[in-house]
Amino acid sequence: MMRTFMQKAVLGMAFLLTPLSLMAAEFSAENLAQAKALAEKAGKSELAYQLDESLSTEVGPRRVGTPGDKAGIEWAVAKMKALGFDRVWTETVTTPGWERGDISVEAVSPFPQRMVAIALGGSVPTPADGIEAQVVAFPNLDALKAAEAGSLKGKIAYIGYQMKPSIDGADYGVAGKQRYLGSEVAASKGASAVLIRSVGTDNDRIGHTGAQGDKSTIPAAALSIPDADLLESMMKRSDKVTLKINISSRKTADVKTANVIGEVTGTERPEDFVVLGSHLDSWDVGTGAVDDGMGVAITMAAAKHIIDSGKKPKRSIRVILFGAEEIGLYGVKQYYEKHKDKLGNHIIGAEWDSGTRMIHQLRPGVGEKSLAAIKQMAELLKPYGVALHPSNSAKGQSDISVLGKAGMPAINFDSDLTDYFDYHHTENDTMANVPPETMRQASAVYTAFAWLTANSLIDFRK
Amino acid sequence: MMRTFMQKAVLGMAFLLTPLSLMAAEFSAENLAQAKALAEKAGKSELAYQLDESLSTEVGPRRVGTPGDKAGIEWAVAKMKALGFDRVWTETVTTPGWERGDISVEAVSPFPQRMVAIALGGSVPTPADGIEAQVVAFPNLDALKAAEAGSLKGKIAYIGYQMKPSIDGADYGVAGKQRYLGSEVAASKGASAVLIRSVGTDNDRIGHTGAQGDKSTIPAAALSIPDADLLESMMKRSDKVTLKINISSRKTADVKTANVIGEVTGTERPEDFVVLGSHLDSWDVGTGAVDDGMGVAITMAAAKHIIDSGKKPKRSIRVILFGAEEIGLYGVKQYYEKHKDKLGNHIIGAEWDSGTRMIHQLRPGVGEKSLAAIKQMAELLKPYGVALHPSNSAKGQSDISVLGKAGMPAINFDSDLTDYFDYHHTENDTMANVPPETMRQASAVYTAFAWLTANSLIDFRK
Known part of the structure; x- marks a missing residue:
C-alpha cells in the first residue's frame, strides 16, 4: 500500500x-x-x-x-x-x-620438499619455467621495508608475520597489511617474487588467499602456516635455502x-x-x-x-x-x-x-x-x-x-x-x-x- | 663387551x-x-x-x-x-x-562445482579423459555389498560412512574397511569408480588417503569430509548428480x-x-x-x-x-x-x-x-x-x-x-x-x- x-x-x-x-x-x-x-x-x-x-x-x-x-x-x-x-x-x-591459474612451490635445496601455497589475488605470473632463487626472510613488512633498495635482486622475499587470534580479530589489520603490500615493497627492493606466511590463525596445510594492493608487480603467494614453519625450520638449518615457485595467475581484461x-x-x-x-x-x-x-x-x-x-x-x-x-x-x-x-x-x-x-x-x-x-x-x-x-x-x-x-x-x-x-x-x-x-x-x-x-x-x- | x-x-x-x-x-x-x-x-x-x-x-x-x-x-x-x-x-x-599422479573431481550437473579429493593408495587410473557418470550413494560398505550385481554398471559408487572419534579410535576398524574394500565391492557391482567419504574425524577440506586391498580394480578416491557433505547435500536436491573424476594414479613395477x-x-x-x-x-x-x-x-x-x-x-x-x-x-x-x-x-x-x-x-x-x-x-x-x-x-x-x-x-x-x-x-x-x-x-x-x-x-x- x-x-x-x-x-x-x-x-x-x-x-x-x-x-x-x-x-x-x-x-x-x-x-x-x-x-x-x-x-x-x-x-x-x-x-x-x-x-x-x-x-x-x-x-x-x-x-x-x-x-x-x-x-x-x-x-x-x-x-x-x-x-x-x-x-x-x-x-x-x-x-x-584476474585468473588464478596454477601454483607450485617447492624447496629445491638443501632439503627438496614440496610446499603448499596459494597465489594472492591479482598476482602476476612467474616465467613459464618458474623462478628458482634463494629466500631472504623478514619477520614482518616493516623489516622488509628497512631492507636496502636493490638488496633483494634475484631473491625471493619471505615475510613471516604470524597473525594472532583474538575475539575482535584486531591483528588482521596488521597481518592483512603484510599481504596487501608485500609484493609492492619486495619489488621495490629488487625481489623476483614474494611469499608470505598465510594471514590466518590455523595450523592447516591450506593457504589463505586475499587481495593485494594495485602496485603488486611481482608474483606473490601465501605459504600455508605449517609450510611457513617448515621454511623457517629449513632456514634455521641452512644459510642458503633455495625455492622454486611457479605461478600461472594473470591479470585479465x-x-x-x-x-x-x-x-x-x-x-x-x-x-x-x-x-x-x-x-x-x-x-x-x-x-x-x-x-x-x-x-x-x-x-x-x-x-x-x-x-x-x-x-x-x-x-x-x-x-x-x-x-x-x-x-x-x-x-x-x-x-x-x-x-x-x-x-x-x-x-x-x-x-x-x-x-x-x-x-x-x-x-x-x-x-x-x-x-x-x-x-x-x-x-x-x-x-x-x-x-x-x-x-x-x-x-x-x-x-x-x-x-x-x-x-x-x-x-x-x-x-x-x-x-x-x-x-x-x-x-x-x-x-x-x-x-x-x-x-x-x-x-x-x-x-x-x-x-x-x-x-x-x-x-x-x- | x-x-x-x-x-x-x-x-x-x-x-x-x-x-x-x-x-x-x-x-x-x-x-x-x-x-x-x-x-x-x-x-x-x-x-x-x-x-x-x-x-x-x-x-x-x-x-x-x-x-x-x-x-x-x-x-x-x-x-x-x-x-x-x-x-x-x-x-x-x-x-x-604405485605413482600418485593427479586427481580432479567435479560435480558436472546439476550443480557444477569443483570438489577436493585424494586418490586412495594403489588406485588405478581413469581413462585419460576421465569418467563422467551419475553417482549412486550408499551409507556404508554393507549397503553397497547388498546392491545387486551389475546394478552399478556405468555409475560411480559413493560410500558415505562417517568415522566417529573416540579415545581408542575404535571406529577406525569399521571406517578403514570402507576404504580398504570399497573399490573391490563397488567393482563387483559393475561400478566404474568409487568415492568414499574420507576416513577421518575432521572438517577440513583435505582428503584422507590410505591403503586398499589387493583386489581394488577400479579408480578409487576419498572426498574430503566437507565435500562428502556437499555431495550428499546435492543428492538431497537432485535425483541425478553427475560427477567427473580424473585420476592418473597407476601401479608400477x-x-x-x-x-x-x-x-x-x-x-x-x-x-x-x-x-x-x-x-x-x-x-x-x-x-x-x-x-x-x-x-x-x-x-x-x-x-x-x-x-x-x-x-x-x-x-x-x-x-x-x-x-x-x-x-x-x-x-x-x-x-x-x-x-x-x-x-x-x-x-x-x-x-x-x-x-x-x-x-x-x-x-x-x-x-x-x-x-x-x-x-x-x-x-x-x-x-x-x-x-x-x-x-x-x-x-x-x-x-x-x-x-x-x-x-x-x-x-x-x-x-x-x-x-x-x-x-x-x-x-x-x-x-x-x-x-x-x-x-x-x-x-x-x-x-x-x-x-x-x-x-x-x-x-x-x-
Missing part, C-alpha cells in the same frame, strides 16, 4: 509538532514487542542456515568474473523473488579481471559482476530504507559458505521473517548483496557513486561479514539523540548474549563501512572472531564451519534490528 | 637355581631407580621433538619408492650413527610400486625400500633384545611428522637417553624403523620372514604408531608370571598419567603386532586418539600437530620401558 501525498504531509507535520524529547528518540512499546516476537521466531528458525546451504551447494565459490559469480547472482535474484521481496534488481559492477538488491517496501516512508549488507562474491577456494554466505543468508532470512509476519514496516528494508567485495570493495564503491545523492535515504545500516561464532556485542555509530533507542535495542538483544559497547563511532562492517564513512548511521554487530581467521579465505570456507546456532542467533539479531529501525521514524543521523 | 661361553653358562645356571618366586618375576630396586631417573630426564628433554623436526624438515614425506623414502633411510642411518647406536644397518624390503635398524648392545645377553618399533615410511601428503615421525623420534630418543646415561642394559635394545608400513606392513612381514627363527630373542616389544595426544594407558600382552613386573612398570609410569589396563592380550601396535601375533610379548602404550584421525593420512600430518608435551611424555615412557625390560632377565613369554 502506498500512502498518498496528503497522508505523508500529515505524518510529516505530526513529526514536526512532536516535542524533541519525545520525538523519535525511542522505539514505541508496540515496535519493541513486535521486534521481540520476530526475533524469537527468527532465533528458532533454520532458514538462514538453509539459505547458506542452498547457496554453497547449488552455486559454491563465487569469485568475481567466474561462472560461479554469475550463478550466484542468478541464485540470489531467483531466491529473493521466491522469498517474496517486493522489488529485486541488480546493478552492474565493473572490476579488474575488466569483468562485469553485480550488486543484487532486494527490497521490502515500507508503508509510510517507502523511499527511506534500512540497509542490511553482505557480499555475494567470495574467494574461489572453499564454497564461500562462511565469507560471506553467512551474511547473505542471515540478511535475506531477516527480511523473510519480516515478510512472513504479514506486517509491513514504515520504512523500506533494503537487503544489498554487494559484488566484488573481496578484491577491494568495488561493488559498494560503485553503489555509492550511483546512489550518493540519496545517501540521506539510507537511514541506518548493518552488515554481516565476519565471524562464525555468535554476536557478542553491538557497537553503534549514530547521532547522540538516538542513543536511547539503541539502548532499547541492546536491552532487547541482551537475552541473545549481545552487550552494548559504550563507544558510538561504528561505521559498519566491510561494504557498509563505505556508506558509514560517507555519513550513513550504522551498527556493528560484532561476532567472536577468535577462530574466524582459521577458515578465512581458504578451502575451509565451507558449511562445515557454519554453526547452526550462530545462524539462528544472528537471524534473531538482524531481524530485530531491521524491524525496529525500519518500523520507526527515528532519525539516527549525527 | 661380549661374554665368553663359560660366563654365559654360569649365568644360565644361576638363572636355573633361582627360586621361581624370585626369579625374574620383578624388576630389581636398582633397575627401577635407574628407569625412574632416566624417565625423568627423558620427560624434560626436547630431543624427540627435535628429531621429528629434523626428519620432517630435512626429508619430509616418505612414501614407499619415492626419493623422500630413500632420503628418509639415509637420514635414519646417519642419525642413528650420530646418536651413538652400537650397530646400525638396513634390510631391504620389496613392495609393489616393484620398488625397494628398507627397514632401518639400530642397536644398543646389551652386556649380559647381547643376543636378546627389546624391540622399539615405529615405521619410517609415510604417506606422501603432509610431512610424515605425525605418522610416524613421532614414533621414529620417540623410539630413537629413548635409546639415546639410555646411551647418554653411560650405562649399558643387560640385554640389547633394538630400534626398528620399519619400511612400507602404510601400504600393508611389508617391512615387518619381510623382517619376520628373515628373523622368525630368532623370534625367541625378541624379548618384548612396543611401538608408537598412533596418537598425537598423551599416553593414557598401558596394555600388556605378556606371560602371567611377568605381570608383577608389568605392575611395577605401571606404578613407575603413573606420575606420567599412564594407567594399567586390566587386560593382558595386547599384541603391539601396527608393525609390532605382526611379531606380537607370532608370539613376541608386547606392550601397547595407548595414547588418546580423540583427534588423531583429524590429521591421519592427510596434508595436516605436519609438525604443527605434534605436541611437544606428548613427545616429552612418550619419551619418558618408552625410555623407562626400554631400560626396565632390557636391563633385566625377566622372561615375558606366555
Whole structure:
C-alpha cells in the first residue's frame, strides 16, 4: 500500500509538532514487542542456515568474473523473488579481471620438499619455467621495508608475520597489511617474487588467499602456516635455502559482476530504507559458505521473517548483496557513486561479514539523540548474549563501512572472531564451519534490528 | 663387551637355581631407580621433538619408492650413527610400486562445482579423459555389498560412512574397511569408480588417503569430509548428480625400500633384545611428522637417553624403523620372514604408531608370571598419567603386532586418539600437530620401558 501525498504531509507535520524529547528518540512499546516476537521466531528458525546451504551447494565459490559469480547472482535474484521481496534488481559492477591459474612451490635445496601455497589475488605470473632463487626472510613488512633498495635482486622475499587470534580479530589489520603490500615493497627492493606466511590463525596445510594492493608487480603467494614453519625450520638449518615457485595467475581484461538488491517496501516512508549488507562474491577456494554466505543468508532470512509476519514496516528494508567485495570493495564503491545523492535515504545500516561464532556485542555509530533507542535495542538483544559497547563511532562492517564513512548511521554487530581467521579465505570456507546456532542467533539479531529501525521514524543521523 | 661361553653358562645356571618366586618375576630396586631417573630426564628433554623436526624438515614425506623414502633411510642411518647406536644397518624390503599422479573431481550437473579429493593408495587410473557418470550413494560398505550385481554398471559408487572419534579410535576398524574394500565391492557391482567419504574425524577440506586391498580394480578416491557433505547435500536436491573424476594414479613395477635398524648392545645377553618399533615410511601428503615421525623420534630418543646415561642394559635394545608400513606392513612381514627363527630373542616389544595426544594407558600382552613386573612398570609410569589396563592380550601396535601375533610379548602404550584421525593420512600430518608435551611424555615412557625390560632377565613369554 502506498500512502498518498496528503497522508505523508500529515505524518510529516505530526513529526514536526512532536516535542524533541519525545520525538523519535525511542522505539514505541508496540515496535519493541513486535521486534521481540520476530526475533524469537527468527532465533528458532533454520532458514538462514538453509539459505547458506542452498547457496554453497547449488552455486559454491563465487569469485568475481567466474561462472560461479554469475550463478550466484542468478541464485540470489531467483531466491529473493521466491522469498517474496517486493522489488529485486541488480546493478552492474565493473572490476579488474584476474585468473588464478596454477601454483607450485617447492624447496629445491638443501632439503627438496614440496610446499603448499596459494597465489594472492591479482598476482602476476612467474616465467613459464618458474623462478628458482634463494629466500631472504623478514619477520614482518616493516623489516622488509628497512631492507636496502636493490638488496633483494634475484631473491625471493619471505615475510613471516604470524597473525594472532583474538575475539575482535584486531591483528588482521596488521597481518592483512603484510599481504596487501608485500609484493609492492619486495619489488621495490629488487625481489623476483614474494611469499608470505598465510594471514590466518590455523595450523592447516591450506593457504589463505586475499587481495593485494594495485602496485603488486611481482608474483606473490601465501605459504600455508605449517609450510611457513617448515621454511623457517629449513632456514634455521641452512644459510642458503633455495625455492622454486611457479605461478600461472594473470591479470585479465575488466569483468562485469553485480550488486543484487532486494527490497521490502515500507508503508509510510517507502523511499527511506534500512540497509542490511553482505557480499555475494567470495574467494574461489572453499564454497564461500562462511565469507560471506553467512551474511547473505542471515540478511535475506531477516527480511523473510519480516515478510512472513504479514506486517509491513514504515520504512523500506533494503537487503544489498554487494559484488566484488573481496578484491577491494568495488561493488559498494560503485553503489555509492550511483546512489550518493540519496545517501540521506539510507537511514541506518548493518552488515554481516565476519565471524562464525555468535554476536557478542553491538557497537553503534549514530547521532547522540538516538542513543536511547539503541539502548532499547541492546536491552532487547541482551537475552541473545549481545552487550552494548559504550563507544558510538561504528561505521559498519566491510561494504557498509563505505556508506558509514560517507555519513550513513550504522551498527556493528560484532561476532567472536577468535577462530574466524582459521577458515578465512581458504578451502575451509565451507558449511562445515557454519554453526547452526550462530545462524539462528544472528537471524534473531538482524531481524530485530531491521524491524525496529525500519518500523520507526527515528532519525539516527549525527 | 661380549661374554665368553663359560660366563654365559654360569649365568644360565644361576638363572636355573633361582627360586621361581624370585626369579625374574620383578624388576630389581636398582633397575627401577635407574628407569625412574632416566624417565625423568627423558620427560624434560626436547630431543624427540627435535628429531621429528629434523626428519620432517630435512626429508619430509616418505612414501614407499619415492626419493623422500630413500632420503628418509639415509637420514635414519646417519642419525642413528650420530646418536651413538652400537650397530646400525638396513634390510631391504620389496613392495609393489604405485605413482600418485593427479586427481580432479567435479560435480558436472546439476550443480557444477569443483570438489577436493585424494586418490586412495594403489588406485588405478581413469581413462585419460576421465569418467563422467551419475553417482549412486550408499551409507556404508554393507549397503553397497547388498546392491545387486551389475546394478552399478556405468555409475560411480559413493560410500558415505562417517568415522566417529573416540579415545581408542575404535571406529577406525569399521571406517578403514570402507576404504580398504570399497573399490573391490563397488567393482563387483559393475561400478566404474568409487568415492568414499574420507576416513577421518575432521572438517577440513583435505582428503584422507590410505591403503586398499589387493583386489581394488577400479579408480578409487576419498572426498574430503566437507565435500562428502556437499555431495550428499546435492543428492538431497537432485535425483541425478553427475560427477567427473580424473585420476592418473597407476601401479608400477616393484620398488625397494628398507627397514632401518639400530642397536644398543646389551652386556649380559647381547643376543636378546627389546624391540622399539615405529615405521619410517609415510604417506606422501603432509610431512610424515605425525605418522610416524613421532614414533621414529620417540623410539630413537629413548635409546639415546639410555646411551647418554653411560650405562649399558643387560640385554640389547633394538630400534626398528620399519619400511612400507602404510601400504600393508611389508617391512615387518619381510623382517619376520628373515628373523622368525630368532623370534625367541625378541624379548618384548612396543611401538608408537598412533596418537598425537598423551599416553593414557598401558596394555600388556605378556606371560602371567611377568605381570608383577608389568605392575611395577605401571606404578613407575603413573606420575606420567599412564594407567594399567586390566587386560593382558595386547599384541603391539601396527608393525609390532605382526611379531606380537607370532608370539613376541608386547606392550601397547595407548595414547588418546580423540583427534588423531583429524590429521591421519592427510596434508595436516605436519609438525604443527605434534605436541611437544606428548613427545616429552612418550619419551619418558618408552625410555623407562626400554631400560626396565632390557636391563633385566625377566622372561615375558606366555
